[in-house]
Amino acid sequence: MLLYDSARSGNCYKVRLLLAHLGIPYERRELSVHDRANRPALLGGLNPALRVPTIVLDDGRSLGESNAILWYFGDHTRYVPDDRYERAQVLQWQFYEQYDHEPNIAVPRFWLHYKGGAIDPVALAARQSAGYRALDAMEKHLAGREFLVGSRYSLADISLYAYTHVAEEGNFDMARYPAIRSWLARVAAQPGHVTIDA
Amino acid sequence: MLLYDSARSGNCYKVRLLLAHLGIPYERRELSVHDRANRPALLGGLNPALRVPTIVLDDGRSLGESNAILWYFGDHTRYVPDDRYERAQVLQWQFYEQYDHEPNIAVPRFWLHYKGGAIDPVALAARQSAGYRALDAMEKHLAGREFLVGSRYSLADISLYAYTHVAEEGNFDMARYPAIRSWLARVAAQPGHVTIDA
Numbered sequence: 001m002l003l004y005d006s007a008r009s010g011n012c013y014k015v016r017l018l019l020a021h022l023g024i025p026y027e028r029r030e031l032s033v034h035d036r037a038n039r040p041a042l043l044g045g046l047n048p049a050l051r052v053p054t055i056v057l058d059d060g061r062s063l064g065e066s067n068a069i070l071w072y073f074g075d076h077t078r079y080v081p082d083d084r085y086e087r088a089q090v091l092q093w094q095f096y097e098q099y100d101h102e103p104n105i106a107v108p109r110f111w112l113h114y115k116g117g118a119i120d121p122v123a124l125a126a127r128q129s130a131g132y133r134a135l136d137a138m139e140k141h142l143a144g145r146e147f148l149v150g151s152r153y154s155l156a157d158i159s160l161y162a163y164t165h166v167a168e169e170g171n172f173d174m175a176r177y178p179a180i181r182s183w184l185a186r187v188a189a190q191p192g193h194v195t196i197d198a
Numbered sequence: 199m200l201l202y203d204s205a206r207s208g209n210c211y212k213v214r215l216l217l218a219h220l221g222i223p224y225e226r227r228e229l230s231v232h233d234r235a236n237r238p239a240l241l242g243g244l245n246p247a248l249r250v251p252t253i254v255l256d257d258g259r260s261l262g263e264s265n266a267i268l269w270y271f272g273d274h275t276r277y278v279p280d281d282r283y284e285r286a287q288v289l290q291w292q293f294y295e296q297y298d299h300e301p302n303i304a305v306p307r308f309w310l311h312y313k314g315g316a317i318d319p320v321a322l323a324a325r326q327s328a329g330y331r332a333l334d335a336m337e338k339h340l341a342g343r344e345f346l347v348g349s350r351y352s353l354a355d356i357s358l359y360a361y362t363h364v365a366e367e368g369n370f371d372m373a374r375y376p377a378i379r380s381w382l383a384r385v386a387a388q389p390g391h392v393t394i395d396a
Contacts (some may be wrong), residue, residue, distance in 0.1 A: 035238075042275035047290075047293055048291075048294060048336075048338070048339055049298055049335070049336040057283075061219065061283060063283075063286055063287070063290055064290055064294070065289065065290045065293035065294060065297075066293075067293050068286045068287070068289035068290035068292075068293055069286070070285055071285070071289050072282065072283070072285075072286035075282070075285070084270065085259060085261075085270070085272070087269070087270075088261055088266045088267070088269055089261070089266070091263065091265065091266035091269050092261055092263045092266040093246075093264050094263055094266075094293075095263035095264075095266055095292075095296055096246060096247055096262070096263060096295070098293055098296050098297050099247070099263075099296050099297070099300075099301075100247055100295075102299075103297075121199070128293075137247070138246075138247040140246070141246055165310070
């Protein structure tokens, strides 16, 4: 099994973290986040979005979208609830992550920490403001809760952990968020946890 | 059961379309897409994103995110495949929809068709360019296929139909996309189909 990967991408890290929990072996093929010119050649026919992560199963079938890959491997394991409502809540948080959280937390992190060169200050401020709203919503939800859904670590936690735990690289002040910080520590203490640079 | 709804929102339409297919009755409560000041009061505690659609079940539990709501009602019906890989493909297309398609097709539609007032031409051009890339990927995938996943109409088709079928309201030239146009007609011909203004 082959993972088209980026060591710096939180979206790829989600997949690596779940596969580590599950003890599933795979090969990694690192793609550049700077020069994306080779992506149509490499990922065309494998992933309509031409992005990493893209996984190619041993039978040659492929999947894109980090959260869809998590469900492929995670469903019917301890990382996905059985209960119908809790399953939908996991998806709710994952769609929230891709719509409200990732574009506003991962993108400032990329601009400030990896991209180099000039940054549009108006665009950055807009993303950071929306990113703080996304973190505020997480903080409110996590106050008094151990994990995002039910009382157990699930795919929802993996998905939101990926970019939240490196939000400081996008200049987000995480001192504002005690409930998030406690939750980050609980996620990092899960058996089989690996770090983003593992 | 109560749906916090917007008649104009493709995201809300996804939910209404599936509930129509399934014959599930519900109440609709229309929220304004222009004045959103009342959303924290109405949706706080129900949906971390403070957006429509938000559904409140008869027992008072709530769910946000259109695609999560689709899975809550659609799983274990004819609209979700049983096969593990096809289930992940449905999710792949739904995450693609929320990340690549909706922000670049729904947003120009809203600006041009509903919002009124001045539009930033640079921002509009950037969204439309990305929107065409999303439609190009759909066209390529749908050429020679009946539906997005497997050979059957599924939640993936419902999710992508919602804003694709009104993309012309965002000034997208759909004459370029014969495979998408045939697919739109197949979706609209499904038993129990309802229109966005039903």
